[in-house]
Amino acid sequence: MSDRNPGIEFDASWLEHVYVNLPAVKRRAETLGTRRYVKKQWQSAWLLRAVTCIDLTTLSGDDTASNVSRLCFKAKNPVRDDLIKGLQMEDAGITVGAVCVYPNRVADAVKALKAANASHIPVASVATGFPTGQTPLKTRLEEIRMAVADGAREIDIVINREYALTGNWRGVYEEVKAMREACGDAHLKTILATGELGNMVNVYKASLVCMMAGADFIKTSTGKEGVNAIFPVALVMVRAIREYYQKTGYKVGFKPAGGIRSAKDSCTWLILMKEELGDEWLNGQLFRLGASSLLIDIERQLFHQVYGRYAATHEIPMS
Numbered sequence: 162m163s164d165r166n167p168g169i170e171f172d173a174s175w176l177e178h179v180y181v182n183l184p185a186v187k188r189r190a191e192t193l194g195t196r197r198y199v200k201k202q203w204q205s206a207w208l209l210r211a212v213t214c215i216d217l218t219t220l221s222g223d224d225t226a227s228n229v230s231r232l233c234f235k236a237k238n239p240v241r242d243d244l245i246k247g248l249q250m251e252d253a254g255i256t257v258g259a260v261c262v263y264p265n266r267v268a269d270a271v272k273a274l275k276a277a278n279a280s281h282i283p284v285a286s287v288a289t290g291f292p293t294g295q296t297p298l299k300t301r302l303e304e305i306r307m308a309v310a311d312g313a314r315e316i317d318i319v320i321n322r323e324y325a326l327t328g329n330w331r332g333v334y335e336e337v338k339a340m341r342e343a344c345g346d347a348h349l350k351t352i353l354a355t356g357e358l359g360n361m362v363n364v365y366k367a368s369l370v371c372m373m374a375g376a377d378f379i380k381t382s383t384g385k386e387g388v389n390a391i392f393p394v395a396l397v398m399v400r401a402i403r404e405y406y407q408k409t410g411y412k413v414g415f416k417p418a419g420g421i422r423s424a425k426d427s428c429t430w431l432i433l434m435k436e437e438l439g440d441e442w443l444n445g446q447l448f449r450l451g452a453s454s455l456l457i458d459i460e461r462q463l464f465h466q467v468y469g470r471y472a473a474t475h476e477i478p479m480s
């Protein structure tokens with residue numbers, strides 16, 4: 162990951178004049194996937210880049226050590242060797258950006274990655290009463306400390322939606338700051354749960370406040386809200402990242418999460434980052450896609466690129 166964002170003192174004056182031109186944001190979001198497209202010969206390279214940015218996630222009530230172990234194996238081997246060879250890619254060692262699990266499964270993930278000789282892949286843990294955050298602050302902070310003690314190197318916290326909806330921005334700031342301290346050396350991603358923030362002005366303000374408090378990434382959603390990662394919200398958040406960078410010099414990462422399932426969408430997300438923040442943000446240090454099933458579609462697309470043209474007349478290896 163990039164250098165840590167140390168955060169700054171809470172500055173209410175940053176929030177006073179926040180304005181979001183909603184129709185313009187929507188127009189821009191609608192044309193993201195069509196105005197610019199990835200040339201056919203570059204598509205596999207873009208898809209492989211997207212793979213390296215995935216936080217490969219399982220956040221289910223029935224998660225066990227064994228499905229987490231399978232996820233970790235996939236994290237280390239996200240794309241089949243024959244596809245990598247077929248694409249004539251030099252680097253056969255690509256992995257996803259991180260594995261993302263509940264706090265109770267962190268130790269399983271750390272153990273499985275170690276067994277797979279893949280401890281370089283960080284384990285990210287959701288925490289702080291994910292997905293609602295409706296537990297006492299003391300409990301939420303303790304949850305972070307336990308996940309870190311078990312080996313999580315990244316912590317995805319949820320912000321206090323009550324504070325955000327009632328305009329208690331200092332309250333949001335103080336809690337996130339305390340969470341950052343509880344993280345120690347682990348990187349902090351703050352989930353805004355934008356589907357529950359009411360409007361885009363709140364999304365922009367929440368983004369700025371989390372960065373002021375020291376977030377290393379801002380993340381759209383838990384994947385459990387009614388509306389999760391969507392492009393209009395993402396545009397508002399990455400523009401807040403740009404403002405924070407211009408004012409402080411710190412680069413904060415962006416993580417859309419929830420409902421991202423198609424390879425085509427993963428390219429559109431990369432395009433959004435390239436156009437709004439530039440090439441520097443086009444890597445796993447500053448960009449992550451939180452997704453549980455996106456990798457399946459990316460592999461399917463890579464399969465078509467490698468074997469598609471032979472499909473009608475040749476036997477296709479299905480293993």
Ligand SMILES: O=C[C@H](O)COP(=O)(O)O
Pocket residue numbers: 218220261382383384385418419420421451452453454455
């Ligand atoms: O942070 C990741 C999300 O919870 C995953 O959501 P998804 O299952 O819709 O891909």
